Amino acid sequence: MRFTTKASSNGVVEREFTLGDITGVQWSPETSTNRAPLVLMGHGGGLHKKTPGLVARAQEAVTSWGFIVVAIDAPGHGDRVRTGEDEQARGDLRQAATAGDTERFASVSMRYMDSLAERAVPEWRAVLDAFQELPEIGADAPIGYGGGMSLGSAIGVPLAAAEPRIAAAVFGGGFFVSEAVLEAARRITVPIQFLLPLDEENVDRGSVLALFDAFASKDKTLLANPGTHRAMRWVGVDKEFLTRQLSQTGASPV
Amino acid sequence: MRFTTKASSNGVVEREFTLGDITGVQWSPETSTNRAPLVLMGHGGGLHKKTPGLVARAQEAVTSWGFIVVAIDAPGHGDRVRTGEDEQARGDLRQAATAGDTERFASVSMRYMDSLAERAVPEWRAVLDAFQELPEIGADAPIGYGGGMSLGSAIGVPLAAAEPRIAAAVFGGGFFVSEAVLEAARRITVPIQFLLPLDEENVDRGSVLALFDAFASKDKTLLANPGTHRAMRWVGVDKEFLTRQLSQTGASPV
Numbered sequence: 190m191r192f193t194t195k196a197s198s199n200g201v202v203e204r205e206f207t208l209g210d211i212t213g214v215q216w217s218p219e220t221s222t223n224r225a226p227l228v229l230m231g232h233g234g235g236l237h238k239k240t241p242g243l244v245a246r247a248q249e250a251v252t253s254w255g256f257i258v259v260a261i262d263a264p265g266h267g268d269r270v271r272t273g274e275d276e277q278a279r280g281d282l283r284q285a286a287t288a289g290d291t292e293r294f295a296s297v298s299m300r301y302m303d304s305l306a307e308r309a310v311p312e313w314r315a316v317l318d319a320f321q322e323l324p325e326i327g328a329d330a331p332i333g334y335g336g337g338m339s340l341g342s343a344i345g346v347p348l349a350a351a352e353p354r355i356a357a358a359v360f361g362g363g364f365f366v367s368e369a370v371l372e373a374a375r376r377i378t379v380p381i382q383f384l385l386p387l388d389e390e391n392v393d394r395g396s397v398l399a400l401f402d403a404f405a406s407k408d409k410t411l412l413a414n415p416g417t418h419r420a421m422r423w424v425g426v427d428k429e430f431l432t433r434q435l436s437q438t439g440a441s442p443v
Numbered sequence: 444m445r446f447t448t449k450a451s452s453n454g455v456v457e458r459e460f461t462l463g464d465i466t467g468v469q470w471s472p473e474t475s476t477n478r479a480p481l482v483l484m485g486h487g488g489g490l491h492k493k494t495p496g497l498v499a500r501a502q503e504a505v506t507s508w509g510f511i512v513v514a515i516d517a518p519g520h521g522d523r524v525r526t527g528e529d530e531q532a533r534g535d536l537r538q539a540a541t542a543g544d545t546e547r548f549a550s551v552s553m554r555y556m557d558s559l560a561e562r563a564v565p566e567w568r569a570v571l572d573a574f575q576e577l578p579e580i581g582a583d584a585p586i587g588y589g590g591g592m593s594l595g596s597a598i599g600v601p602l603a604a605a606e607p608r609i610a611a612a613v614f615g616g617g618f619f620v621s622e623a624v625l626e627a628a629r630r631i632t633v634p635i636q637f638l639l640p641l642d643e644e645n646v647d648r649g650s651v652l653a654l655f656d657a658f659a660s661k662d663k664t665l666l667a668n669p670g671t672h673r674a675m676r677w678v679g680v681d682k683e684f685l686t687r688q689l690s691q692t693g694a695s696p697v
Contacts, residue, residue: 387656387665398648401667402641407669409668410666410668410679412666413665413667414664430679
């Protein structure tokens with residue numbers, strides 16, 4: 190892993206990095222911490238690792254809780270090279286959207302997100318390995334998945350199912366839930382906070398509720414607010430969820 | 444209004460009162476407060492004003508936020524006289540439950556809860572009038588409805604629709620939602636926190652989601668957790684909801 194840039198503002202250090210083909214970014218407290226909890230964040234479909242909403246959540250997690258936050262570009266997103274499959278899927282999605290063919294849009298979207306997850310899960314695990322080698326994190330730092338919605342969960346759910354190091358996770362709706370994602374959810378037992386925008390334009394509410402039902406976790410909370418796919422107001426969120434869970438596994442909050 | 448008993452423990456003063464036929468209880472901080480926010484709590488069907496879960500929530504509201512909490516027995520419940528209608532409805536519900544006639548149970552339950560709400564709403568308003576005359580509360584203390592589920596919401600929703608003094612409300616599922624309750628929800632615009640037990644045995648989840656959708660409030664949050672009608676674990680609840688809302692209307696928390 191190679192850190193390529195470093196900038197600092199308002200108590201948060203931002204460092205971009207590469208690991209092989211993977212492009213990522215880390216936010217951490219300016220004052221050095223020891224064995225800080227590590228929180229992974231994923232961006233939505235078509236977006237990238239420094240999408241404003243993600244950056245804002247990451248900075249809050251650093252300044253409020255002393256977390257170290259890591260985000261990576263999903264395959265074919267942000268600074269990553271697009272493969273022929275990426276270009277094809279993007280074209281197909283555009284075409285289905287233009288034609289108003291919602292069924293085709295849903296099926297292409299599910300297939301593409303499943304494929305992105307297959308590529309992204311081993312990438313995330315390699316990134317985790319690399320970060321655990323850093324002395325300020327270490328092999329036993331508590332690790333959480335900090336969201337987000339849509340592609341961030343289409344990748345995050347299979348990741349949390351595959352990765353026993355993830356001790357708690359925040360997921361959300363806003364995407365077409367494939368059989369592969371449902372199957373992964375049934376293998377997840379760690380505490381879950383799940384965010385559902387109620388006025389989502391494209392995705393049927395029932396399919397997202399079925400995903401929430403599928404998690405095997407005993408400790409899972411669904412939080413639903415009015416709001417569309419791109420414009421949600423997360424009032425009433427239990428902001429202490431991750432810090433409570435990751436503290437239980439050994440860390441202490443700021 | 445006549446206070447009939449007074450007891451004090453762990454910083455909370457409990458005083459029972461009567462107002463005409465109405466039997467109620469007030470919990471308040473031991474150290475006197477001025478213009479404390481007033482929070483109304485309702486109990487579930489077949490229960491009473493001092494049900495353990497309600498008492499625990501009331502005591503927490505007093506000690507954490509300095510609220511004054513008031514609960515009254517619903518008509519035909521607790522220390523109240525049962526009318527012929529109450530006895531008839533209880534008999535019908537028992538009979539339908541024994542016969543496993545879920546449709547009849549639902550229809551009797553909706554009709555009876557609507558009738559209880561018709562009687563309870565003017566009672567609550569009279570209790571509010573009486574409490575606003577107390578110097579420690581006063582005419583401009585912020586007022587919230589603090590739950591609960593089931594009958595507490597079958598009465599609370601029509602109450603909040605009829606009563607402009609209620610500035611924020613916590614409601615929940617666990618009951619058969621009648622047309623009258625839906626109609627009342629459409630007239631409510633204050634901030635709402637709504638609790639939904641996901642493993643409710645009797646009541647269809649869809650009808651409760653339809654109730655949540657019906658609230659005209661822009662600021663409304665649905666919180667769902669695993670749990671049955673009688674056994675819910677409210678992890679991940681936004682406990683500061685009421686104090687935030689009632690503080691915005693002028694009060695200051697402890």
